[in-house]
Every structure is written in structure tokens, then in C-alpha cells.
Amino acid sequence: NDVTGLPANRRNIGMVFQAYSLFPHMVAWENVAFGLQMRHVNAAERKKRALDMLDLVGLARFANRYASQMSGGQQQRVALARALAIQPQVLLLDEPLSALDAKVRSRLRDEIRRVQLEVGITTLFVTHDQEEALAIADRVGVMQSGKLEQLGPPTLVYSRPATPFVADFVGLTNRMQGTVRGGSVEVRGTRIPLVQPDVSDGPAIALIRPEAVSIDGNGGADEGPLVGTVIAVAFLGAVSRVTVDLGDTTVLAQLPTSSASQHPAGTRVRLALRTDPVLIQREEPAPTAS
Numbered sequence: 106n107d108v109t110g111l112p113a114n115r116r117n118i119g120m121v122f123q124a125y126s127l128f129p130h131m132v133a134w135e136n137v138a139f140g141l142q143m144r145h146v147n148a149a150e151r152k153k154r155a156l157d158m159l160d161l162v163g164l165a166r167f168a169n170r171y172a173s174q175m176s177g178g179q180q181q182r183v184a185l186a187r188a189l190a191i192q193p194q195v196l197l198l199d200e201p202l203s204a205l206d207a208k209v210r211s212r213l214r215d216e217i218r219r220v221q222l223e224v225g226i227t228t229l230f231v232t233h234d235q236e237e238a239l240a241i242a243d244r245v246g247v248m249q250s251g252k253l254e255q256l257g258p259p260t261l262v263y264s265r266p267a268t269p270f271v272a273d274f275v276g277l278t279n280r281m282q283g284t285v286r287g288g289s290v291e292v293r294g295t296r297i298p299l300v301q302p303d304v305s306d307g308p309a310i311a312l313i314r315p316e317a318v319s320i321d322g323n324g325g326a327d328e329g330p331l332v333g334t335v336i337a338v339a340f341l342g343a344v345s346r347v348t349v350d351l352g353d354t355t356v357l358a359q360l361p362t363s364s365a366s367q368h369p370a371g372t373r374v375r376l377a378l379r380t381d382p383v384l385i386q387r388e389e390p391a392p393t394a395s
Contacts, residue, residue, distance in 0.1 A: 115298050116195075119188030119226075123200045127172040132160060133183050134168040140191040158186035161220060178209040184247060187218065189224060196221070196228040202237065210234075214241055240261060244369040249273045265300050269386040272312040277346075279318065279356050283311040283385070290385055293330035293351075295378040309385040313378065315346060318358035320368055321377040331376040335368050349374060 107341050108116045137155035146154070161167050162182040170182055181201055188196060198217070202210045218241050221228050232238050238245050239259040246256040247270075255267040266272035283292035285306050290297050292311045321331075333351040345365035349357045356376060368374055 119193035119196045121184050121188045121198045121201045125184045129234045132169045136233050137187045137190050158190045196226050198230045279313040281311045285309050297380050298382045300382045312384045315357040315359035317379040319377050321375045335372045
């Protein structure tokens with residue numbers, strides 16, 4: 106149903122904010138039941154549904170605790186239970202995890218996804234955290250200045266960005282000079298197919314993900330368009346991000362840590378580019394002096 110013309114209080118929408126907004130004088134189940142009370146649901150049904158919702162989010166044993174007696178993650182789950190208790194048609198989540206530390210965010214992100222699938226409710230989740238969006242969504246929408254740049258499955262948005270803004274915003278991107286010819290772009294001796302159809306020939310910048318760059322071996326004294334020197338290695342756990350200086354530009358390569366550890370800073374290496382389709386961007390002409 107189109108609810109555009111309806112007042113907000115008649116749209117049957119559940120809302121969870123960045124701030125938990127729990128009433129400090131109410132225990133958890135009373136907070137969850139508040140929306141039902143405003144809808145004049147009888148007391149017995151209110152408490153039953155509130156306890157059911159707390160059980161759904163794994164907080165049944167915290168039903169009689171005040172907000173001050175719970176952690177941030179627990180309070181946010183109470184807020185989620187409260188939004189679900191009114192049985193909304195749509196659930197809106199406005200950066201609900203941004204006030205939490207990284208470990209709690211990751212755990213609660215998975216919890217929200219589980220609850221959403223179990224309840225089967227359409228959910229709109231607003232976030233500036235790209236990893237969060239890719240991990241939790243069936244479809245991701247990327248917006249810039251109020252305009253929807255791309256909408257699609259997370260894998261498609263990441264691997265086939267529709268615009269240079271999406272490519273830069275969702276994950277890291279190497280910007281490498283190349284030349285478009287006949288539907289592909291040649292980048293430092295490697296020909297790579299294009300995401301965009303019908304691109305005219307000529308100079309362009311290819312947008313290449315770090316995981317599409319690998320180390321093909323030691324560069325030694327060799328020279329070549331993809332031979333350079335490792336200037337930094339960032340350990341990220343199972344993977345590491347290697348920064349390589351090619352002389353006229355630097356390139357990021359994301360490798361398994363076991364592989365990256367063989368190429369410490371100062372090592373000469375030869376890179377290879379994977380031939381996954383890439384997005385290209387035309388260079389803006391330099392402004393002329395007036």
C-alpha cells in the first residue's frame with residue numbers, strides 16, 4: 106500500500122534509531138510493551154507479546170532489568186524487540202549499530218539478520234558502513250547527494266559497480282591508467298574486459314579492486330610496467346594489504362597473509378592483474394587558464 110499521504114503515526118512502521126531511546130524508569134519488557142500500550146492492547150496480551158519479542162532477540166532472562174543494568178548491545182536488542190512488538194509492515198533501522206564497538210556490532214549485525222529472516226519483515230537498514238551493508242542485505246542501494254547510484258545484490262554492487270562513485274565508496278579501488286580498444290582496456294600490458302558497453306576507444310582510468318591484483322613473483326633486477334617495490338604491508342588477519350610502488354603510481358594488492366609475508370617492505374615484485382571485467386572512468390580535462 107502507498108502510505109505517502111498518511112501521517113507517520115498511521116503508517117504501521119517500526120523504527121530503531123542509533124540512540125536506543127529506552128525509558129530509564131521501565132524494565133525491558135515494559136519498554137517493549139510501550140507501543141502496544143499506545144495502541145490500547147490489553148495488559149495480559151501486552152506482556153505476553155513483549156516477553157515473546159525478548160525471547161526472539163535472546164533476552165528473555167533480562168525482562169525485568171532496567172536499561173542501566175544492560176550493555177549497549179543488549180539495550181539495542183530491546184529497542185529492536187520494541188519495534189517488532191507492534192507487528193509493523195516495514196522495519197526501519199537508522200544506523201542502529203554505529204554507537205557500538207566493532208565486536209558487538211558484528212555479533213548484533215548477525216542477530217538482526219537472523220531475526221529479520223525469522224520474522225519475515227521487509228527491512229530498510231541505513232548505514233555508512235560498507236561491510237555492514239554487504240553482510241546484512243539482500244539488496245544494497247548506494248546513494249550520493251540524494252540520488253540512487255545503484256541498487257542490486259551485494260555481490261553485484263561490489264563486483265560490477267555501476268558508477269565510479271560506487272566503485273570508490275564500496276571497498277578499495279586502484280585507479281590505473283589504461284587505453285580502451287574494441288570493448289576492453291589495456292592496463293600495463295594486460296587486456297581486461299569492460300563492465301560498461303559501447304565505450305569509445307581512447308585513454309581511460311581503470312578501476313581495479315586490490316583482490317584482482319596478485320604478486321606473480323620476485324621482480325629482481327627486472328624492469329617492466331608491473332614491476333615495483335613493496336613499500337608497506339598491512340596485516341588484516343587472514344589477509345594482508347600490500348602497497349607496491351610502480352614508479353609512476355602505487356597499487357594495492359590484497360593477498361592471503363601467508364603469501365604477503367613472503368614480500369616484506371623493500372622487496373622487488375612483479376604484479377599480475379586478474380582479467381575480471383572492470384569499470385573505467387574518463388579523465389576530466391584540465392581546466393584552462395583564463
